[in-house]
Amino acid sequence: MQDKSISDLAAGLRSGEYTSVELTQHYLDRIGRYDERLNSFVTVTGESALAAAKVADARLKSGDAPALTGIPIANKDIFCTDGVRTSCGSRMLDNFIAPYDAGVISRLKDSGSVMLGKTNMDEFAMGSSNETSFYGPVRNPWDTGLVPGGSSGGSAAAVAAGLCVAATGTDTGGSIRQPAALCGITGLKPTYGRVSRFGMIAFASSLDQGGPMTRSAEDAAHMLQAMAGFDQRDSTCVDQPVPDYLAGIDADLKGLKIGLPKEYFGEGLSAEVAASVEDAIDAYRDMGAEVVEISLPNTDLAVPVYYVVAPAECSSNLARFDGVRFGHRCENPRDLEDLYKRSRGEGFGAEVKRRILIGTYALSAGYYDAYYLKAQQIRHQISDDFAQAFQQVDVIMGPTAPTTAFAIGEKADDPVSMYLSDIYTIAVNLAGLPGMSIPVKPVDGKPVGLQIIGNYFQESKLLNVAHRLQMATDWHQARPEAFS
Amino acid sequence: MSLERSDVEKIAHLARLAVSGDELDAVASDLSNILGLVEQMNSVDTQGVTPMAHPLHMSQRLRDDAVTETDQRDYFQSIAPATENGLYLVPKVIE
Numbered sequence: 001m002q003d004k005s006i007s008d009l010a011a012g013l014r015s016g017e018y019t020s021v022e023l024t025q026h027y028l029d030r031i032g033r034y035d036e037r038l039n040s041f042v043t044v045t046g047e048s049a050l051a052a053a054k055v056a057d058a059r060l061k062s063g064d065a066p067a068l069t070g071i072p073i074a075n076k077d078i079f080c081t082d083g084v085r086t087s088c089g090s091r092m093l094d095n096f097i098a099p100y101d102a103g104v105i106s107r108l109k110d111s112g113s114v115m116l117g118k119t120n121m122d123e124f125a126m127g128s129s130n131e132t133s134f135y136g137p138v139r140n141p142w143d144t145g146l147v148p149g150g151s152s153g154g155s156a157a158a159v160a161a162g163l164c165v166a167a168t169g170t171d172t173g174g175s176i177r178q179p180a181a182l183c184g185i186t187g188l189k190p191t192y193g194r195v196s197r198f199g200m201i202a203f204a205s206s207l208d209q210g211g212p213m214t215r216s217a218e219d220a221a222h223m224l225q226a227m228a229g230f231d232q233r234d235s236t237c238v239d240q241p242v243p244d245y246l247a248g249i250d251a252d253l254k255g256l257k258i259g260l261p262k263e264y265f266g267e268g269l270s271a272e273v274a275a276s277v278e279d280a281i282d283a284y285r286d287m288g289a290e291v292v293e294i295s296l297p298n299t300d301l302a303v304p305v306y307y308v309v310a311p312a313e314c315s316s317n318l319a320r321f322d323g324v325r326f327g328h329r330c331e332n333p334r335d336l337e338d339l340y341k342r343s344r345g346e347g348f349g350a351e352v353k354r355r356i357l358i359g360t361y362a363l364s365a366g367y368y369d370a371y372y373l374k375a376q377q378i379r380h381q382i383s384d385d386f387a388q389a390f391q392q393v394d395v396i397m398g399p400t401a402p403t404t405a406f407a408i409g410e411k412a413d414d415p416v417s418m419y420l421s422d423i424y425t426i427a428v429n430l431a432g433l434p435g436m437s438i439p440v441k442p443v444d445g446k447p448v449g450l451q452i453i454g455n456y457f458q459e460s461k462l463l464n465v466a467h468r469l470q471m472a473t474d475w476h477q478a479r480p481e482a483f484s
Numbered sequence: 485m486s487l488e489r490s491d492v493e494k495i496a497h498l499a500r501l502a503v504s505g506d507e508l509d510a511v512a513s514d515l516s517n518i519l520g521l522v523e524q525m526n527s528v529d530t531q532g533v534t535p536m537a538h539p540l541h542m543s544q545r546l547r548d549d550a551v552t553e554t555d556q557r558d559y560f561q562s563i564a565p566a567t568e569n570g571l572y573l574v575p576k577v578i579e
Contacts, residue, residue: 099556099562192540236538236544239545301524307518307522308522315499322500324574325572333575336574338575340500341496345504353511354511354514357495357515358518360498361491375522376536378525379535380534383536415514415518416518416521419521432540433539
């Protein structure tokens with residue numbers, strides 16, 4: 001059952017083969033049986049899931065039911081869910097029951113999907129291994145001694161282990177694509193502004209974007225269809241029609257121009273990961289695609305620029321957590337300053353504190369030009385590199401991450417080495433482009449991701465390119481045996 | 485760029501973030517390492533480059549200056565640590 005695609009499940013629900021209540025119970029049972037080993041859920045909403053499934057079944061009977069009606073999904077715990085705890089993986093919000101739904105949550109509810117629960121994540125989405133969560137690390141279903149990647153590691157692990165059909169994630173520097181790669185699933189970060197950020201707890205507002213995490217490109221198309229679209233409550237959400245993402249997904253790739261940035265295949269890339277990525281690119285050659293080498297000369301600067309821009313924006317966004325209106329408040333504050341300092345000192349974990357401090361420093365008097373302004377200038381140059389590349393090619397491909405999943409604890413004490421695991425994904429956020437990761441040939445049983453980057457609003461093209469590889473190969477169908 | 489304990493204390497105060505005395509050295513060292521990474525930016529000539537303000541080079545949309553939200557004060561305050569008569573309570577700020 002848990003191997004079926006959204007299209008198959010939608011057909012089964014409509015033909016009466018099973019009900020949404022049965023399907024939902026099946027997934028709740030799997031969560032109950034397996035999640036102790038993975039820690040992928042922070043909150044399981046069993047009761048409300050079954051109630052929503054009942055409503056979905058009635059809707060299916062009435063015939064007026066959109067594609068996701070009755071499909072059980074999970075949402076990253078960064079999306080506010082009315083009446084349900086929204087922790088963002090932090091002690092700061094451990095007691096926070098969101099008083100409204102995020103734009104993405106409203107859309108997914110309207111589409112009839114059933115929420116099974118909220119998934120674990122790096123605290124405030126800051127991390128690449130899911131070890132910074134207040135609720136403990138998530139484990140990789142392929143090998144529970146390994147990290148699942150982050151920050152959307154709970155969503156990635158839950159999808160990979162078949163604890164939900166699909167999940168939502170968010171991506172600020174690779175947080176959908178990198179865990180998708182490390183867990184062997186499909187993840188899509190849309191163009192900046194394609195999906196509403198309303199009610200998605202802000203980390204770095206000019207980089208954050210929500211997107212789907214699924215077992216195939218076709219499932220991702222179904223999810224994105226429900227998630228994308230204008231929301232006037234997000235001032236940077238783009239008012240542009242949403243295309244039918246399934247319409248062109250089968251299109252032939254003959255003549256597709258693929259660019260391989262030479263900077264993505266250099267030092268730091270594991271040879272085995274490179275070989276798997278080359279195999280996938282050969283498969284595209286066989287489909288009639290033309291492959292050319294390109295250059296993104298400022299690639300090395302993406303990580304340094306990101307670690308100015310993201311912390312600067314985070315230090316400003318996280319100023320709202322002050323112990324006054326919601327969230328954690330320290331005991332017996334002496335005065336207002338003590339209330340602020342101790343509530344924040346106790347509520348935030350080490351990585352979040354580091355980033356708030358770096359950002360505060362970069363924005364402080366006398367340092368703004370040297371850090372933030374300089375970073376935004378180089379960001380422009382990075383963005384221009386992509387613009388030039390897209391004059392020559394239709395899509396850009398390369399590895400999603402430089403290595404396969406690493407061991408839990410391996411990089412936990414070395415922030416800089418952790419930051420470098422996002423070296424191929426970060427530039428895409430800086431430029432605001434859409435990017436995807438899909439599974440290719442594993443290395444020693446560990447998943448490897450191929451990253452596909454498109455031009456602005458070319459999500460349909462990315463889905464098409466990803467889907468064709470998934471028609472021609474079965475890499476995306478591999479499942480971790482321990483959870484079958 | 486290498487930060488001292490006193491730098492971290494100053495930044496932590498600006499951020500209104502309690503950092504305990506025994507964490508200061510470790511934090512100073514972590515922040516210095518991150519700034520070391522960031523310093524690669526100095527090798528780039530950015531003379532005349534416009535800073536990027538928006539990934540799609542768009543300006544912010546304006547909306548009509550009209551009230552659209554309904555009053556949900558009680559609901560929003562139900563999750564607050566301390567309130568009284570519709571007000572949020574904090575330690576005394578004026579003697």
